[in-house]
Amino acid sequence: MQVYEVGGAVRDALLGRPVQDRDWVVVGATPQDLIDAGYLPVGKDFPVFLHPDTREEYALARTERKTAPGYHGFRVHASPEVTLEEDLARRDLTLNAIARAQDGTLIDPYGGQRDLQARVLRHVTDAFREDPVRILRLARFAARFPDFQIAPETSALMREMVDADEADALVAERVWQELARGLCEARPSRMFEVLRACGALARLLPEVDRLWGVPQRPEHHPEIDTGVHLMMVLDMSARLQAPLAVRFACLAHDLGKGTTPAHLLPRHIGHEDRSARLMQDIAERLRVPTDCRELAEVVAREHGNIHRSAEFSAPALVRLLERCDAFRKPERLGDILLACECDARGRLGKEGDPYAPRARLLAALAAAQSVDTADVSQRARAAGAEGRRIGEWVHAARIAAVAAAGLSAGPTANDP
Numbered sequence: 001m002q003v004y005e006v007g008g009a010v011r012d013a014l015l016g017r018p019v020q021d022r023d024w025v026v027v028g029a030t031p032q033d034l035i036d037a038g039y040l041p042v043g044k045d046f047p048v049f050l051h052p053d054t055r056e057e058y059a060l061a062r063t064e065r066k067t068a069p070g071y072h073g074f075r076v077h078a079s080p081e082v083t084l085e086e087d088l089a090r091r092d093l094t095l096n097a098i099a100r101a102q103d104g105t106l107i108d109p110y111g112g113q114r115d116l117q118a119r120v121l122r123h124v125t126d127a128f129r130e131d132p133v134r135i136l137r138l139a140r141f142a143a144r145f146p147d148f149q150i151a152p153e154t155s156a157l158m159r160e161m162v163d164a165d166e167a168d169a170l171v172a173e174r175v176w177q178e179l180a181r182g183l184c185e186a187r188p189s190r191m192f193e194v195l196r197a198c199g200a201l202a203r204l205l206p207e208v209d210r211l212w213g214v215p216q217r218p219e220h221h222p223e224i225d226t227g228v229h230l231m232m233v234l235d236m237s238a239r240l241q242a243p244l245a246v247r248f249a250c251l252a253h254d255l256g257k258g259t260t261p262a263h264l265l266p267r268h269i270g271h272e273d274r275s276a277r278l279m280q281d282i283a284e285r286l287r288v289p290t291d292c293r294e295l296a297e298v299v300a301r302e303h304g305n306i307h308r309s310a311e312f313s314a315p316a317l318v319r320l321l322e323r324c325d326a327f328r329k330p331e332r333l334g335d336i337l338l339a340c341e342c343d344a345r346g347r348l349g350k351e352g353d354p355y356a357p358r359a360r361l362l363a364a365l366a367a368a369q370s371v372d373t374a375d376v377s378q379r380a381r382a383a384g385a386e387g388r389r390i391g392e393w394v395h396a397a398r399i400a401a402v403a404a405a406g407l408s409a410g411p412t413a414n415d416p
Contacts, residue, residue, distance in 0.1 A: 001026060001029040001033060002026070002027045002028055002084075002101075002102075003024055003025075003026055003027075003058070003102060004024065004027070004084060004100060004102075004107065005022060005024055005099065005100040006023055006024065006025045006087075006088070006098070006099045006100075007091070007096050008020070008021065009021065009022040009023065010098045010099065010100050010106075011095050011098060011112070011116070014098070015116060021056075021057075022056050023056070023057050023059070024056060024057065024058045024059070025058075025060075025084065025087055025099065026058050026059065026060050026061065027061045027084050027087070028061075029060060029080055030060075030079075031049075031060065031078075034047075034049045034060075035049075038052035039051060039052060039058060042057075047059065047060040047078050061082040061083065061084060061087040062077060062082055062087060063077045063078075063086050063087070063089075063090060064090050064127070064130070085109045088107075088109060088110065088124070089109075089124060089127065090124075090127055091124055092123065092138065093115075093123060093124065093137075093138065093141065094110045094111050094112040094114075094115045094122050094123075095115055095116050095121070095122075096112070097109075097110045097112050097124045098112040098113065110124045115151075119147055119148045119149060120148060120149055120150075120151050121138055121141055121142060121148050121151065121154065122150075122151035122153070122154050123138075123151075123153075123154045123157060126157075128154075128157060129160065129161050132166040132169060132170050133170065133174050133178065135158050135162070135166075135195070135198065135200050136170070136175065136178035136179070136182070136195075136200075137178060138150070138154070138194065139182060139190070139195050139200075140178055140182040140185060140191055142190040142191060142194045143182050143185035143186065143188050143189070143190040144185040144186060145186075146186060146187040146190050150194065155197065155198065158198035158200070159198045159199060161198075162198050162199040162203060167199075167203045168203055172285060172286045172287050175286055176286040183234070183237075183244060183247040183248060184238075184244055185238070186238060187235055187238060188234040188237070188238055188247065189234050189235050192208065192230075192231065192234070193231070205282065207255045207258060207278045207281065208230070208255065208258075211226040211227040211230055211254065211255070211257060212225060212226070212227030212228075213225065213227065214226040214227070214257055214258055214265070215265055215266040216229065217267065218266075220347075221347055221348075222347060222349055222350075223347060226254060226258070229346060229347060230250075230254060232346035232347065232351075233250045233253070233342050233343050233346030234247065234250055234251060234342075235346070236250075236341075236342040236345050236351065237250045237339075237342045237346075240341070242335075242338055242339070245291050245295045245296075245335060246295065246335050246338050248288065248295070249292070249295045249296040249298075249299040249300070249335075249336075250339050250343065250346075251296075252275060252278070252282065252296040252299070252300055253296070253299050253300050253303050253339065254271065254275055255274070255278040255282075255300070256270070256272065256273065256274025256275035256277075256278060256300075257271045257275075259271075259274050259278070272300060272303070273301060275300035276296075276297050276301045279296050279297060279300055280293070280297070295332065295336065295339070298323075298324055298325070298332075299336055299339045299340065302320065302324060302336070303339070303340045303343055305320055306320070306336070306337065306357050306361065307340065307343075307344060307357060308416075309357050309360060309361055310356060310357065310360060310409065311409050312409055312416070313408045313409060314399045314407070315399050316408075316416060317361070317364045317402050317407065317408055318368060318395065318398050318399050318402055319416075320361075321333075321361070321364065324336055326365050327365075327368070327369070330365060330369065333361065333362065333365060334362075337355075337357065337358045337361060340357065341355040341358060360407055363405065363407055364402050364405070367398075367401045367402045367404070367405040368398035368401055368402055371394065371397045371398050371401050373394050373397075376393050376397045377390050377393070377394065379393070380393035380394075
């Protein structure tokens with residue numbers, strides 16, 4: 001039995017990057033050999049075990065044979081006769097097909113070190129075409145390593161896979177898993193550029209793909225193209241180290257601009273509501289987590305109002321906070337404002353601008369929260385108010401508090 005370190009840990013060590021998780025492959029062993037040694041079996045589709053002490057994953061060397069379309073259409077063969085080179089051949093990219101022996105020797109039969117030095121993402125063998133998830137993984141690696149280029153033959157292979165409808169067989173959970181990880185990489189825009197170049201974006205996220213070529217008013221968007229703007233917003237979310245829910249909200253905030261009638265361009269009247277509806281379509285299709293979905297809906301509907309909130313009167317500010325559900329979930333307002341800041345700064349020449357609405361709206365929320373709602377409710381009941389009327393008293397008190405704090409633009413403001 002021989003044990004080798006494989007995959008991302010070897011790659012990242014060679015790149016001088018922090019090593020997160022370590023994976024191991026075992027050659028010359030049976031499942032019973034590992035069980036007898038105290039390893040815990042956990043693999044469902046193929047033999048994977050947890051080390052009894054480190055809890056790191058150890059997988060038996062295996063080969064795969066395509067038996068049906070899509071992600072699950074494989075027959076896995078693991079036995080003591082499978083060699084290390086055969087196991088590495090089934091991996092996606094050459095930079096992930098390097099192994100390290102226990103004495104430190106590198107085994108690199110497919111040129112992974114060469115491609116690391118040349119900054120190239122290249123598939124290992126033609127078996128890459130058998131698993132459509134690899135299209136998403138490669139796009140995610142392009143976002144993680146933005147200075148790496150995709151080998152021309154790999155780009156061509158990805159296009160062939162999309163043309164053969166392999167991307168259509170992807171299951172929702174895997175699409176969301178890779179999309180979420182790609183959104184959280186160093187340059188998320190690269191993921192979408194790669195998917196768009198091979199045609200996969202149009203199959204998986206047509207709502208996003210149609211944004212390219214859609215013009216916007218240059219006085220607000222010097223970059224003009226809506227797709228270009230979206231990529232700038234996503235990269236700004238990475239620059240500001242936004243969490244996943246904020247990055248998904250950034251992805252979805254302008255989807256409605258892709259459905260603006262041609263005769264209205266470059267204006268996009270009502271795109272906010274259309275964006276929210278299209279986001280819901282994506283969320284249902286990909287089974288997006290609830291926290292991401294709820295934040296994205298608020299950002300899609302309200303980002304324009306938040307940008308313009310300096311013009312609002314005190315009543316309009318309180319209504320905006322209510323629509324953002326800021327009184328029930330005050331901690332979420334920071335994420336809403338962060339997504340809006342990414343939108344405002346994700347524009348040509350605006351990258352370094354401060355985002356003034358953040359401080360104003362947080363101050364407005366603090367002023368409104370200073371209202372003693374229990375006291376107001378008691379006074380309302382003493383005056384004969386019931387039900388909804390009590391809520392109106394609280395609403396009015398919050399408006400008065402915001403106005404007293406000097407945060408509104410006055411009674412003649414251009415309210416929504």
